[in-house]
Amino acid sequence: MSTKTDKIDRLAELTARSETSTGASLWVEAFRRLRSSKMAIIGACVIALFVVLAIVGPWLAPYSAEAQTWRNEVFRNQGIFVGPRADNWFGLDHLGRDEFSRFLVGARQTLLVGVVATLLGFTVGALLGGLSGAALTLGGRIGRRVDTVVMRFIDMMLALPSLLLAVSVAAVLGQSLTTVMIAVGVVQIPIFARLLRGAMLAQGGSDYVLAARALGVRRRRIVFSQILPNSLSPVIVQATLCLATAIIEAAALSYLGLGNPDPAVPEWGVMLAQSQEFFDAAPMLAVYPALGIIITALGFTLLGEAMREALDPKLRS
Amino acid sequence: MxxxxxxxxxxxxxxxxxxxxxxxxxxxxxxxxxxxxxxxxxxxxxxxxxxxxxxxxxxxxxxxxxxxxxxxxxxxxxxxxxxxxxxxxxxxxxxxxxxxxxxxxxxxxxxxxxxxxxxxxxxxxxxxxxxxxxxxxxxxxxxxxxxxxxxxxxxxxxxxxxxxxxxxxxxxxxxxxxxxxxxxxxxxxxxxxxxxxxxxxxxxxxxxxxxxxxxxxxxxxxxDVIGVMYLGSLVEEAPSDLLYAEPRHPYTRALMSAVPVPDPEVEDSRERILLSGDLPSPASPPSGCRFHTRCPWRQDTLCATDRPELRDVGGGHRVACHYAAEIADGRIRRADESVPATPPGPPSGADAQPAAAEDAGDASEAADEGPAERRPEPATSE
Missing domain, CATH: 3.40.50.300 (P-loop containing nucleotide triphosphate hydrolases)
Structure with a gap:
C-alpha cells in the first residue's frame, strides 16, 4: 500500500476544498466510497433489476402464470417436455404453464418473502439487541440482569438449527407464505440481536463515550445519541447480507413444502421444488428459478460486502 | 486548602x-x-x-x-x-x-x-x-x-x-x-x-x-510538582526542578537514568540503571515496598516486609523509601555496582554494563561514604 501517495492525494483533496465548505459526515463519505466501488454498482444493478421485475413482472408476463394453457400438449407427449420455443421462451412446465411467465411473476413472491422476513428479523433482533446493549451500558444490577435474561433467550434461539426452527414455526402456524416469512425472520433474530449488542458494547467502551461521560452528558443520552448511531452500520450491512440468505431459505422452505399451499402461485423456491420430479426429463425447469435465486442473492451479497467496506472507518484512506 | x-x-x-x-x-x-x-x-x-x-x-x-x-x-x-x-x-x-x-x-x-x-x-x-x-x-x-x-x-x-x-x-x-x-x-x-x-x-x-x-x-x-507512580502508588513527589536534580527514590533514579542526554560526552559517561525483571502484576503486588523485587538498593530488612509511607525529606520533597537518606548519602550501594577506586570519582565506563559486575556481597562492605550525587549534572543543593 503506498500510503505516501495516498496522503498526497488526500492533501490535494483537502486543499482543493474551500475553507468554509461543510464537512462530510461519515454517511456521506461512505456513500461516496460506495459509488466508486464496482462491486456495489453491480450489486445495486442486479437488485434494481430484481425489484423492477418484482413490481412489473405480472404485466410483462406474456401469458397467465397460473393457467395451464398448454395442458393438452404436455399430456399428449407424456414425459417429453416442451423446450424453449418462439411462443414460450423458457418452455412449458409439467402442467403446461408458460415457464417464462411463471418466472417473471415468481420474482414478486420471492422478493416479498425475502424483504418481509429480513425486516422482521431486523426489527425484532435490533429491538432485543438494543434493549440488551442499552441495559448493559446504562449499567447497574438491573441492567446486567435484563441483559442476561435477553441474551440467554437469544442463545436458546441460536442453539436451535435454523431449518428446524423454521419447520417448527411452520408446523405451529400451518402452511402459508406468512409462515415462511415468520420462520425465516425468526431465524434471523438472534443474528441481529447479538450483532447490535456486541457493537453497542464495543462502542460503549470507546474513548468518546468516556469523554462524553467526563463531560457530564447523561447516560441515556450517551446510549441513544452516541453509542446507538455508531453501532448501526454493521447491522445494516448484515441486513443486506441476510436478504440473500432469506431468499435462499425461503426457497428451501417452499421446496420442503412449507410455503404457499396453493402450488399454482409461482415462487422461485416452489418452482425449483416442483421441477425436481422431472429433473431427468427437463433439467432446464430447475435451472431458471435456481439461476434467478443465485443471481439475486449474489446481488445482495455484493452490495452488502461493498457497504461493509464503505462503512468500515478503518478502511478510510 | x-x-x-x-x-x-x-x-x-x-x-x-x-x-x-x-x-x-x-x-x-x-x-x-x-x-x-x-x-x-x-x-x-x-x-x-x-x-x-x-x-x-x-x-x-x-x-x-x-x-x-x-x-x-x-x-x-x-x-x-x-x-x-x-x-x-x-x-x-x-x-x-x-x-x-x-x-x-x-x-x-x-x-x-x-x-x-x-x-x-x-x-x-x-x-x-x-x-x-x-x-x-x-x-x-x-x-x-x-x-x-x-x-x-x-x-x-x-x-x-x-x-x-x-x-x-x-x-x-x-x-x-x-x-x-x-x-x-x-x-x-x-x-x-x-x-x-x-x-x-x-x-x-x-x-x-x-x-x-x-x-x-x-x-x-x-x-510545577511531579509525582512518580509505581504499581499503583506514589513513590516520590517533589517540585519538578528538585525532582530532576535530585531523584531520591530508587525507581525515580532508574527512570531518570533512562532519559538520553543530547550531549555525546555526557551520554557516554552517565550512569544508567537497568532494572531487572518486569513490572509485577497489579493483581498480586509484592509485599512490603512495591519496588523491592526490582530495586538495586534492596536491603534485607524492612524492604520486603514494610510498606514505606511518603515521608517529607525537606523542600516539599516526599519519598516513599525506607533507605532514601542512606542511599542519598551513599551509605547503601547498588547490588550490581562495582566499587569505585576512589569514592568521590564518577564511575568509569565499566558501569555501562552493570550486569557484568554482579558482586552482590559488596553492597554492605562499601558502605563508608559514597558520592551523594553521581549524576552528570549535579545540583549540589545538599
Missing amino acids: SLLELNGVKVHFPIRKGVFVDRTVGYVYAVDGVSLSVEAGQTYGLVGESGCGKTTLGRAVLRLNDITEGEVVFDGTDLASLPDEEMRRYRRRLQMVFQDPLGSLNPRQNIESILSEGMAAHGIGADQDERRERIKEILAKVGLPSGSLSRYPHEFSGGQRQRIGIARALVLEPDVIICDEPVSALDVSIQAQVINLLEDVQESMGLTYVVIAHDLAVVRHIS
Whole structure:
C-alpha cells in the first residue's frame, strides 16, 4: 500500500476544498466510497433489476402464470417436455404453464418473502439487541440482569438449527407464505440481536463515550445519541447480507413444502421444488428459478460486502 | 486548602469468574492508596511506566472509575461520596483531555455538535445560537478556524483533533483539567504546539492541571510538582526542578537514568540503571515496598516486609523509601555496582554494563561514604 501517495492525494483533496465548505459526515463519505466501488454498482444493478421485475413482472408476463394453457400438449407427449420455443421462451412446465411467465411473476413472491422476513428479523433482533446493549451500558444490577435474561433467550434461539426452527414455526402456524416469512425472520433474530449488542458494547467502551461521560452528558443520552448511531452500520450491512440468505431459505422452505399451499402461485423456491420430479426429463425447469435465486442473492451479497467496506472507518484512506 | 486533594485513594478492579453467578476471585490493585494535593493554578505531573495506574487515578478523580476507598476532595467537597447526579454536575468544573485525539471524538458528530454536547448537558447557553457564539470564541482560542464547525473529526489532523479535545474541555470553563497523555499520540513537532497551547490557556483562564504522561521531558517542562507512580502508588513527589536534580527514590533514579542526554560526552559517561525483571502484576503486588523485587538498593530488612509511607525529606520533597537518606548519602550501594577506586570519582565506563559486575556481597562492605550525587549534572543543593 503506498500510503505516501495516498496522503498526497488526500492533501490535494483537502486543499482543493474551500475553507468554509461543510464537512462530510461519515454517511456521506461512505456513500461516496460506495459509488466508486464496482462491486456495489453491480450489486445495486442486479437488485434494481430484481425489484423492477418484482413490481412489473405480472404485466410483462406474456401469458397467465397460473393457467395451464398448454395442458393438452404436455399430456399428449407424456414425459417429453416442451423446450424453449418462439411462443414460450423458457418452455412449458409439467402442467403446461408458460415457464417464462411463471418466472417473471415468481420474482414478486420471492422478493416479498425475502424483504418481509429480513425486516422482521431486523426489527425484532435490533429491538432485543438494543434493549440488551442499552441495559448493559446504562449499567447497574438491573441492567446486567435484563441483559442476561435477553441474551440467554437469544442463545436458546441460536442453539436451535435454523431449518428446524423454521419447520417448527411452520408446523405451529400451518402452511402459508406468512409462515415462511415468520420462520425465516425468526431465524434471523438472534443474528441481529447479538450483532447490535456486541457493537453497542464495543462502542460503549470507546474513548468518546468516556469523554462524553467526563463531560457530564447523561447516560441515556450517551446510549441513544452516541453509542446507538455508531453501532448501526454493521447491522445494516448484515441486513443486506441476510436478504440473500432469506431468499435462499425461503426457497428451501417452499421446496420442503412449507410455503404457499396453493402450488399454482409461482415462487422461485416452489418452482425449483416442483421441477425436481422431472429433473431427468427437463433439467432446464430447475435451472431458471435456481439461476434467478443465485443471481439475486449474489446481488445482495455484493452490495452488502461493498457497504461493509464503505462503512468500515478503518478502511478510510 | 488545596483545590484538589486525594486522600488514600484506592481503585481496585474485581476479577470476576463464574457462569451463572459472578464470583470475585481477586482484585487488580490498579491504584492502591494515593494521597496528593494540587494547588489552584498549579500543574501537577504524574509520571510512571505503562500499567502503573496513573490513567486509572486520573479517571478516578472524575469518577469515571469507581473509587474503592479514599477521598477525592475538590474545593471542599468529597467527590467520592457524591450521588451520581450531583457528580455529573460537578464534572462541569473538572474536565479531561484524552490521549487518543481521534478515538475520543465521536466520528458521527460534527465539531459544533461535539462542542455543544457538554454545554447542553449542563444547561449553559440559552439556545444553539448562543452556544455557537461561545464555541467560536473557544475555537479561536485554541487556534482552529471558525469554519471548522460543520466538519467532522476525521477531516482534521492529529494536532487539530487534540485542539478540539482541549476546546471541548474549555467550553465548560472548568477549574481543573486532567490531561491524560495529552501529547503522546502526536508528532514531536505538534507536541510543542499543543503544550504551549495548554500553558497559554492555563494562564488566560486560570486553570489547574493534572498532567499524566510517561514522557519525562514533557512533564518536566509543564509541571510545577511531579509525582512518580509505581504499581499503583506514589513513590516520590517533589517540585519538578528538585525532582530532576535530585531523584531520591530508587525507581525515580532508574527512570531518570533512562532519559538520553543530547550531549555525546555526557551520554557516554552517565550512569544508567537497568532494572531487572518486569513490572509485577497489579493483581498480586509484592509485599512490603512495591519496588523491592526490582530495586538495586534492596536491603534485607524492612524492604520486603514494610510498606514505606511518603515521608517529607525537606523542600516539599516526599519519598516513599525506607533507605532514601542512606542511599542519598551513599551509605547503601547498588547490588550490581562495582566499587569505585576512589569514592568521590564518577564511575568509569565499566558501569555501562552493570550486569557484568554482579558482586552482590559488596553492597554492605562499601558502605563508608559514597558520592551523594553521581549524576552528570549535579545540583549540589545538599
